[in-house]
Amino acid sequence: MENKKEMRTWLDDMDLPHPLVIAGPCSAETEDQVLKIAHDLKDTDVNYYRAGIWKPRTRPGNFEGVGAIGLKWLQKVKEETGLKTATEVANRAHVDLALEHDVDLLWIGARSTVSPFIVQEIADALEGTDKIVLIKNPVNPDLSLWLGAVERLYSADIKNLGVIHRGFSTYEKTKYRNIPEWQMAIELQSKFPDLPIINDPSHITGKRDMIFDVSQTALDLNFDGLMIETHHDPDNAWSDAAQQVTPKRLVQIMDDLRIRKETDEEAEYNSKLSNLRAQIDVIDNQIIDILGKRMKVSGGIGTLKKQKNVAVLQTNRWNAILGKMILEGESQGLSEEFVLRMFKAIHQESINHQEKIINA
Ligand code: PEP
Numbered sequence: 001m002e003n004k005k006e007m008r009t010w011l012d013d014m015d016l017p018h019p020l021v022i023a024g025p026c027s028a029e030t031e032d033q034v035l036k037i038a039h040d041l042k043d044t045d046v047n048y049y050r051a052g053i054w055k056p057r058t059r060p061g062n063f064e065g066v067g068a069i070g071l072k073w074l075q076k077v078k079e080e081t082g083l084k085t086a087t088e089v090a091n092r093a094h095v096d097l098a099l100e101h102d103v104d105l106l107w108i109g110a111r112s113t114v115s116p117f118i119v120q121e122i123a124d125a126l127e128g129t130d131k132i133v134l135i136k137n138p139v140n141p142d143l144s145l146w147l148g149a150v151e152r153l154y155s156a157d158i159k160n161l162g163v164i165h166r167g168f169s170t171y172e173k174t175k176y177r178n179i180p181e182w183q184m185a186i187e188l189q190s191k192f193p194d195l196p197i198i199n200d201p202s203h204i205t206g207k208r209d210m211i212f213d214v215s216q217t218a219l220d221l222n223f224d225g226l227m228i229e230t231h232h233d234p235d236n237a238w239s240d241a242a243q244q245v246t247p248k249r250l251v252q253i254m255d256d257l258r259i260r261k262e263t264d265e266e267a268e269y270n271s272k273l274s275n276l277r278a279q280i281d282v283i284d285n286q287i288i289d290i291l292g293k294r295m296k297v298s299g300g301i302g303t304l305k306k307q308k309n310v311a312v313l314q315t316n317r318w319n320a321i322l323g324k325m326i327l328e329g330e331s332q333g334l335s336e337e338f339v340l341r342m343f344k345a346i347h348q349e350s351i352n353h354q355e356k357i358i359n360a
């Protein structure tokens with residue numbers, strides 16, 4: 001992957017710092033709440049103040065946002081604190097209202113990115129704007145939907161364009177609310193190396209105590225900024241209560257993050273190295289994940305064999321697997337010796353696993 005910060009983007013043109021920090025509540029709830037949080041964030045590293053005005057909720061009946069009145073509150077935020085403002089837009093009417101109220105940064109939510117009709121409507125409404133426009137990844141892990149949205153917005157002559165990585169929904173139970181699938185963000189970055197990418201650890205984790213770690217990974221992967229939901233009373237927030245942090249905690253998180261600014265050759269080397277290491281960490285986690293899945297499937301075979309009273313070790317099947325994997329390995333540049341050793345270890349673990357089930 002390119003080292004993005006060697007390239008000039010609108011972040012440099014606007015003289016924005018690294019990392020860019022967007023923070024504020026999931027939802028604007030009341031005027032007092034919006035202003036209170038904004039004042040708490042005023043003298044921090046926060047560059048843009050976010051608040052959802054129209055909230056796309058997966059199920060009806062949850063808080064769906066205060067609507068256009070919230071835009072007046074964001075105007076007040078700008079007047080009183082000098083913070084720039086940000087909100088989500090999901091159709092032409094939202095865009096028109098947000099532009100009328102001089103919102104500085106507009107983002108397209110994950111539930112909108114899945115719909116090319118909606119994305120096109122928003123792109124048309126924003127045509128030629130010099131506001132910052134950020135596109136969240138679609139809720140499902142489909143890179144082409146995300147790329148397609150970027151292409152639609154580029155075609156509408158939007159210069160200050162970027163993306164937000166907020167994770168993907170999955171039917172699997174994981175520790176995340178939305179699994180990061182970091183490789184998707186890495187792939188998007190390699191397709192559009194000069195497109196700034198912001199990480200949203202709040203929606204990835206769904207839990208405030210995991211936000212620091214995800215933010216650090218994002219910075220190690222050369223992300224350009226963070227969007228972190230922040231609320232003065234997170235537990236009583238009207239939406240996404242579990243993932244919001246207090247302004248005080250946000251300041252602590254920003255202080256604790258290792259932020260790399262490359263200015264000389266040594267720093268550039270360190271930055272490239274940590275970027276590659278972060279990619280390796282992502283892949284290693286995937287390896288462990290996939291091995292865990294393999295063991296579960298193998299456990300299923302154990303249960304079947306138990307019902308039929310069949311022996312655990314079946315040599316023919318095993319030799320067939322090995323032969324195939326040696327060939328596959330070769331095509332990936334892996335030596336036969338390595339593939340054999342690795343699969344012997346995997347196979348042994350599988351047998352142990354199945355025997356435990358059969359003898360249970
Ligand atoms: C949000 O930022 O509050 C939001 C609704 O996010 P997403 O579109 O990522 O779910």
Ligand code: MN
Nearest residue numbers: 026229239240
């Ligand atoms: Mn939210």
